[in-house]
Amino acid sequence: MSDELTVERAAVRRLAGKDAAAWDLAGVIPRQILRELGAAGVLCAELPKEYGGLGAGSLASGEFTAYVGSVCSSLRSVLTSHGMAAWTIQRLGTREQRAALLPELVGGRLAAVAFSESDAGSDLSAIRTELRFVDDTVIIDGSKSWITAAAYADLVIVFGKVGDNAAAVVVPTDAPGVEVEKIAHPLGCRAAGHAHVRLADVRLPIANVLGGTGLSLSLLATTALAYGRMSVGWGCVGILRGCLAAVTDHARTRVQFGKPLAEHQLVSRLVAELYIAEQIATRACQHASQCWESGSPEVVIATVLAKHVSATQAMHGAASAMQVMASAGASDGHVVARAYRDAKLMEIIEGSSEICQLELAKHAIATAEATRRAAQ
């Protein structure tokens, strides 16, 4: 494991290590802790140093994300949303917008990213949030669903339609017309601050629009989701590592029928399955991060693959972990109980498993076709 970001790991351990179960049960992370971690640059570690970030590479940041995910998937979800917002501003914002907004995000202001709507989940082309421009003002009307970290956020990056095109607007959550409604009792990542965000006649300066109004929605989505998928993939590695730590300890020490669980072959098969899941997910994420760092043209598909593989392995591995822990892991708040619930959501967000499979199949067919043509 990379030993970079060790100070930041220590900060996460100090602030989250013993409280993750309590946060899960309460459905909330104390805002002060999020602000402290944000101000330590921990929630967007890849942001360049010129903006006050840690300037971490994708691999180091990925390992750090996995560490956070092994401690608390709710915190990791907040980190993913905040990091995705920072990445989106970095990619789409003008020099002035980057200079104004990014230091705020490393100064402890929290941000989220809002695409989804009640009728636009997998199919983002169905987005109905409308952006209108009058003189130097953008007017926003719409409603966003299931926005991770929105309950904590000071800013939400809202994606909306501008005629046939699209744009992304930085919306302060205290702007008149913005209403944030926290979702009660989500299945998993219960303290991640999921919320619906309603925007009624929200009027903001045009300077809040990132990178112009004539962009295609698919370009905007691909930009933001690339970071989100990488981060979720590494978060799933963390889920598996959290399970592995708990399960190996339990299997060694829990005695049934006169010997440790680990010496019962059917149990050790489950431990092996969990270990294999962690290794597969790690390799897929490492490959994607290497593509990211080297600027490989394969980065987009490698990231889809990493997210899909890691999410499915996390679900599979968490189920194996629960089976080994049995009643010892069956209490709400236990690291393996949380993993079992949190992992399922990872198969739904940032492009569900089915949407990832469609993209992977399309890529496989296009690659095979290109190979055939090249051989002719």
Ligand SMILES: Cc1cc2nc3c(=O)[nH]c(=O)nc-3n(C[C@H](O)[C@H](O)[C@H](O)COP(=O)(O)OP(=O)(O)OC[C@H]3O[C@@H](n4cnc5c(N)ncnc54)[C@H](O)[C@@H]3O)c2cc1C
């Ligand atoms: C915990 C959580 C956090 C979230 N965080 C955010 C966030 O921060 N920001 C944000 O914008 N959104 C967020 N979302 C929303 C998330 O992006 C959507 O839930 C996701 O895109 C799926 O959309 P949906 O739930 O409407 O399901 P639907 O699109 O209705 O899909 C239902 C099922 O049908 C499948 N399906 C749909 N279309 C196809 C197809 N063409 N082929 C095969 N299968 C298909 C899907 O894979 C899924 O299994 C979050 C959701 C959850 C649950």
